[in-house]
Amino acid sequence: MERDLLEQLNLWHEEDEFENIIDRILEIPERERDYDVISHLARAMNNLERYEEALQQLLSIEKQGGNDPLWHFRAGYAYYYLEQYEDAVREFEIADKLAPKDTNTLTFLTWSRQGLNAVNRKRKRSMAIQAQNEQGGNHGAGKAPFEGFDLTNFWNDSDYALKQYVSEPPTDELIASIEQELGYKLPASYIAMMKLHNGGVPVNTCFPTEEATSWAEDHIAITGIMGIGRDKHYSLCGELGSRFMIEEWGYPDIGVVICDCPSAGHDVVMLDYRNCGRDGEPEVIHVDQEGDYEITFLAENFEAFIRGLVHDDVYDTSEEDKQEDLRKVAHEEFSPLLSELCARVTEVGNMEEIIRAVCTSIVEDKGYFAFHADELSTLMYDLQFWLYTKSYPHTNREQYLKDYEKIIAFGGAFSTGGYAPGFVTDWLDDRIRQGVIVGTSDALTFTDTATEQLLERLKAYAS
Structure with a gap:
């Protein structure tokens, strides 16, 4: 050369x-x-x-x-x-x-x-299920859907569930029109379940996984199961149904969204038709929007998924987690960037203790250390932005979003251990729209009034 x-x-x-x-x-x-x-x-x-x-x-x-x-x-x-x-x-x-x-x-x-290792685990699971089927397992020829499985106490029919999920049992005509609209043949076990109870919130909302997801190290959680219909918000062709999640939220067009999750749209459970074709028996997968739509295999088919759901009590370590997070926010070391930003503050004293006090309140309220879209989380978004732009006054949107994770999200010992970028961008867009954050494409900053209001709020957390 x-x-x-x-x-x-x-x-x-x-x-x-x-x-x-x-x-x-x-x-x-x-x-x-x-x-x-x-x-x-x-x-x-x-x-x-x-x-x-x-x-x-x-x-x-x-x-x-x-x-x-x-x-x-x-x-x-x-x-x-x-x-x-x-x-x-x-x-x-x-x-x-x-x-x-x-x-x-x-x-x-x-x-x-x-x-x-993940591929080998999936291959091993598939081979085991195939062997089970060949030996006349749960889904062998001639077996009725959910044979031997008690569905009597499966559903939690709260007012919310009845309003948002549950519809009348679907007719064959409705099923055919929904399948045509979705472009996929729905599994026989799913149709059988919906004819008994068309959508809803189950009592058992967790499904074990061998791989970590955005929800937990060893399981995912669902909020509800979508029914066959168009009228309820959370039905397959409803306002927040499968096509909406694919067309508006960008989920992969590889099947049908059947469950929403507690993340308010940032992850879902889908029927995956990639291996079976549009008329075949789909697998069940978890899709994580915040992980660039990462796919995690859950079950070989819908019935196996339903049979595998367990109660959230199985994974309830909330009190232990809360105590550990309270210890973390009270004593663990700040990230180098957060320490640098706090050291430059002259407007208020004990900035480190103020941050620890706010975060302690967050853990007390939530039971764990995380920022979402609530009032205290918004206060922490405001505080981090003010600290950063005070030290780096020529910060644009791209730079701040890039460095945000170095402050607390992935800030070492004192950190939330992760974050959903959508919450941060939504907060920033809201603040700009409200006129609280102003500037040009080259630099953003709080207004003087917004800064005064922020400092006034922080006084309540000063020792």
Whole structure:
């Protein structure tokens, strides 16, 4: 490769101008592209999430890359994001042998092994269920839906459930029209259950998982099960039904949303028709919007999902969690950024103690340490923004949202351990709309009046 070209490609890479790299290399006749040029091309394609194309380029120079740790890292990177975890593990292990202890290699090797373990667990579950079916298990030929399963006390018919979820049993004509509107044939077990009780809130609202989700390390929770109809808010074709969640909230168009979750739209349970086709027997999955619509397998079919639901008491560690979070907010060390921001405050004394006092109130109210859309959470959003923009007055929206997680969300020992970006962006948009936060595209700030009101509110938490 010519030296001038190499320098230009590296410069474009540093400036994230990956399209320029690809365009320039594709101008070179294919027969004239050497190992280094193709390596740069594959790296740029990886960075643009064009993983299949990147892998194709890398495989064209596989023999030359046999002893190059970068070749194996880039191949592993493509395999990882293509969810071909076994191949990714192989390539990252080779890269680690050729260039031991590289941090990026070890990180992706860990992630790839985790992905492979998850795939193997799913394969093992599928094989076990298939074997059970072949031996005449719960869903064998001739078995009626939910045979032997007591549905008598399955539903919690509260006023809320009856108003938002429960409809009259569906007629065959309604079922056919709903299936036509959704574009999928509904499972026989689901239809059978809805003919007995059309939607509602179950007594058991938790489903165990072997993988962590946005809800918990070992389970997900649902709010209710959507019925067959259009009239209730939470029915399949209702105002907040399946098509709404797919078309308005961006959930993948791979099936039917059947359960909403306590996150108010930020995760759902779906029937997944990818493996069976629109007329087949769908699997049941959890889809996490806040995790870039990450999919977690739950059950082989709807009946298995219903049979697997357990009461939330099984996972109730609320009192222990509350005490641990109270200890955390009272004693754990602030993040470096939060400590820096507090040290620059002169308007009020004991800013650290004020923050701990507000967060203690949040834990007392919620039972755990998290910021949502409530009054005290809004106070903490306001406080963090004021602290940050006081120290960094030329902060724009993008910069603040990027650095937000370094303050408390992922701030080390004193942290919520995560956050839903939607809550933060909604808060920021509301404050701008209200005129509390003003500025240009280059810099945002609280108004003087808003700052005075914030400081006045903080006085109630000063010791």
